[in-house]
Amino acid sequence: MGTAKQTGPSSGGRDRPDATASALPVELRSVSKSFAGIKVVSNVSFDIRPGEVHALMGENGAGKSTLIKIMAGLHQADEGEILVNGKAVKFASPKDAHAAGIATVHQELLLFPELTVAENIFLGQTPKTGAGLIDWATMRRKARDLLNSLDSHDLDIDQKVASLSVGNRQRIEIARALAQDARVLIMDEPTAALAEADVQRLMAIVRNLCARGVAIIYVSHRMPEIFALANRVTVLRDGQHVGTRPVTEVDEAKLVSMMVGRSIDRLYPAKQGTDGDVILELKDVSHNRVVRNVSLALRRGEILGLAGLVGSGRTETALTIFGITPATSGEILIDGKVTPIASPEAARDLGIAYVPEDRGQQGLIKAQTIEENIALANLKRLMRGFFVDARRVTDEAAKAIARFGIRARGPKQVVRQLSGGNQQKVVLGKWLATNPRILIMDEPTRGIDVGAKAEIHLLMRKLAGEGMAILMISSELPEVLGMSDRVLVMSGGTVTAEFTKAEATAEAVGAEMTRTRTPEIAA
Amino acid sequence: MMSARLLRHETILAVLTVIALFVLAMLSDKFFTGENLLNQGRLMSEVGLVALAMTFVIVTGGIDLSVGSILGLTAILLGVFWKYLGLPLPAAIVLAMACGTFAGWVNGWIITRFNVPPLIATLATLALYRGLAEGISEARSVRGYPEWFFFFGQGEVLGVPFQLWILGIATVIAAVILGLTPFGRATYAIGANEVAARFSGIRVNATKLWIYSAAGFLSALAAVIFVSRVTTTRSDMGTGLELDVITGVVLGGTSIFGGRGTIIGTVLGLILIQALKNGLALSGVKGDGTIVVIGLVLIGAILVGALFDRNRGG
Numbered sequence: 001m002g003t004a005k006q007t008g009p010s011s012g013g014r015d016r017p018d019a020t021a022s023a024l025p026v027e028l029r030s031v032s033k034s035f036a037g038i039k040v041v042s043n044v045s046f047d048i049r050p051g052e053v054h055a056l057m058g059e060n061g062a063g064k065s066t067l068i069k070i071m072a073g074l075h076q077a078d079e080g081e082i083l084v085n086g087k088a089v090k091f092a093s094p095k096d097a098h099a100a101g102i103a104t105v106h107q108e109l110l111l112f113p114e115l116t117v118a119e120n121i122f123l124g125q126t127p128k129t130g131a132g133l134i135d136w137a138t139m140r141r142k143a144r145d146l147l148n149s150l151d152s153h154d155l156d157i158d159q160k161v162a163s164l165s166v167g168n169r170q171r172i173e174i175a176r177a178l179a180q181d182a183r184v185l186i187m188d189e190p191t192a193a194l195a196e197a198d199v200q201r202l203m204a205i206v207r208n209l210c211a212r213g214v215a216i217i218y219v220s221h222r223m224p225e226i227f228a229l230a231n232r233v234t235v236l237r238d239g240q241h242v243g244t245r246p247v248t249e250v251d252e253a254k255l256v257s258m259m260v261g262r263s264i265d266r267l268y269p270a271k272q273g274t275d276g277d278v279i280l281e282l283k284d285v286s287h288n289r290v291v292r293n294v295s296l297a298l299r300r301g302e303i304l305g306l307a308g309l310v311g312s313g314r315t316e317t318a319l320t321i322f323g324i325t326p327a328t329s330g331e332i333l334i335d336g337k338v339t340p341i342a343s344p345e346a347a348r349d350l351g352i353a354y355v356p357e358d359r360g361q362q363g364l365i366k367a368q369t370i371e372e373n374i375a376l377a378n379l380k381r382l383m384r385g386f387f388v389d390a391r392r393v394t395d396e397a398a399k400a401i402a403r404f405g406i407r408a409r410g411p412k413q414v415v416r417q418l419s420g421g422n423q424q425k426v427v428l429g430k431w432l433a434t435n436p437r438i439l440i441m442d443e444p445t446r447g448i449d450v451g452a453k454a455e456i457h458l459l460m461r462k463l464a465g466e467g468m469a470i471l472m473i474s475s476e477l478p479e480v481l482g483m484s485d486r487v488l489v490m491s492g493g494t495v496t497a498e499f500t501k502a503e504a505t506a507e508a509v510g511a512e513m514t515r516t517r518t519p520e521i522a523a
Numbered sequence: 524m525m526s527a528r529l530l531r532h533e534t535i536l537a538v539l540t541v542i543a544l545f546v547l548a549m550l551s552d553k554f555f556t557g558e559n560l561l562n563q564g565r566l567m568s569e570v571g572l573v574a575l576a577m578t579f580v581i582v583t584g585g586i587d588l589s590v591g592s593i594l595g596l597t598a599i600l601l602g603v604f605w606k607y608l609g610l611p612l613p614a615a616i617v618l619a620m621a622c623g624t625f626a627g628w629v630n631g632w633i634i635t636r637f638n639v640p641p642l643i644a645t646l647a648t649l650a651l652y653r654g655l656a657e658g659i660s661e662a663r664s665v666r667g668y669p670e671w672f673f674f675f676g677q678g679e680v681l682g683v684p685f686q687l688w689i690l691g692i693a694t695v696i697a698a699v700i701l702g703l704t705p706f707g708r709a710t711y712a713i714g715a716n717e718v719a720a721r722f723s724g725i726r727v728n729a730t731k732l733w734i735y736s737a738a739g740f741l742s743a744l745a746a747v748i749f750v751s752r753v754t755t756t757r758s759d760m761g762t763g764l765e766l767d768v769i770t771g772v773v774l775g776g777t778s779i780f781g782g783r784g785t786i787i788g789t790v791l792g793l794i795l796i797q798a799l800k801n802g803l804a805l806s807g808v809k810g811d812g813t814i815v816v817i818g819l820v821l822i823g824a825i826l827v828g829a830l831f832d833r834n835r836g837g
Contacts, residue, residue, distance in 0.1 A: 361718050362718050365715045375708065383705065
């Protein structure tokens, strides 16, 4: 259990603390949080009632995860206060949040694969015998009881966690939270990685917990779950609190419009020029089971948006086009000619550039300088004889810094020291220096501030206007709708719908994205 | 190019080496003589050649523990090809070196093809190659090489030991490749962030295969020089060589996590270790004492390196 730093809710140890009558398990009052001067959560207030499922919704980047982390004690709010059972608390660490009865089931489950189910449930608060040794009998009995109370009679408490399915691991995390006497359970996209049968089971467990008075903060993009489970819904947009409504007062369209909100067209640059010939075509392209029979055509001068939930096969399709995971069946045509692409090197030499989703891991070598990063994809071009021409490397970087307005001390600055937006411009600079004809941008503006975002959007439009074919993947619906000339929606590894610019409304695309496709997901 | 900040470790090392040479010269009048220094160079050459390749290996974030075993295997094959198969000695040398290079390629193949961590892969081949060497030799040593063969390990050109010329030329080539060519850029990129290197169109696997093959080749070259120097082939040759090599490279400022390191640093590291070994021995320090001093110098160098790491922006 650890020592409780707060007074009040945690002092009861294993015995359920005596919640004072009307007190709310958690209440947020005007909570704000900034990172590097960017306000990611701004003045958010809402409360959680005992035994309710409170859905937290919003697009990526709306501030949900930051808010969750504040409640879980991973981040500290800059302004505002958190009340637990009516008393203001300050969480310095996740331990403090646990002590106050707030537990989190994370998206990436944090279990120890080599320990047994029972050991995982009681990790950090193992029952001890008088001699200070582990009281195995008590631990196993309590673990059994907890799992039984979650209708998980089938889970073997002596099994190693490594051999269990995601759904089972999640149940263990929930049991662990209950073992800590959690009265508020935060679930971050709990069904994102679950098969349909497990989703049903999880929903039953959630209802069971509520009946016992545990409050659930439920983060999910999936509309059917929200309407099946939630009592109330809180929607965030750009860090702002848009509203909290009983679920009976809203419908799907209403929620989508609350999440998307602003009038989008105004914010995004208008199309320049007209579309040219088809430059890239995919015919029934598959890669193992993650990309399934994807067919699409990309024209010069066009921005084609690829929408879909995380795991729907968007990034996987891009990786297949770029040769990281070459196609296992189907044909890729460039300029109408069948062109197998076996490696990123081959893709680059064909004029394909890929600005990846994970900037820090895939896009950049953060420990190296701007010029080293920009040169990396262009080494062949920057040679004199057998050697890398150091002066041209520096010139190339200086050009990119000027062209994209990268705010840096110079070409020799280490990339790690730049802000997210400027790092993204370095990645773009690296790839545009290869003179590509096809540009794939995966989450082009994820995690970067509004100003840099607008600059990147403007640049994308300009490039398309100059005849570049751009395939854009984005989880932000407004970006997809605002930037794309056409929108494809992916789900279960394949393209499920196509919208023209005129047809692509937030409601239509959003509905297509969140439509649960039971057979595909369960497969 | 690898900007001034990276040269700081090398600068400190150079100063340290000069101080060591100075102090050792004070301690023993036999140390700082031309004859002794050239002789030390001769002794350093085998470790030095392998260390050049090891610098590349460690800059990619890898390690090669099998270099000593490759040296032993090549030495045995050289003797067996010549003495028991009756090949002409030049052909035996070329063939044995080809086998050593192939052994290095196999390391690279296992590492890239099956994604085995280099530590594990080369730990396995360390045993495998040494076992092969012992099996093939059947505990026989080979001696009686013709006189001309001893030139590689004992001869001199312009008053400088032959193998020191080889080491010098190899050092320049390695420094140019690592510092100035796209291959060198790729080597650093792979060590600093392999995924990003791949996503930039760098041929990660091909680069690694070349590097591990080069480690095999230079180990084989060192084997020929070693056999020539000691005139005999035995199956336990090169045992523990990998530790001397890695010590030199790491002392030279190459990060064991990859992404950083220079050939100059490695050469300085090797000189410092060899100077300490010889100088302390000449000053009457016993063998154990010398090892302790080398251990302390290594720890000191790593601490200094870590200090710079922290100061670097980020």
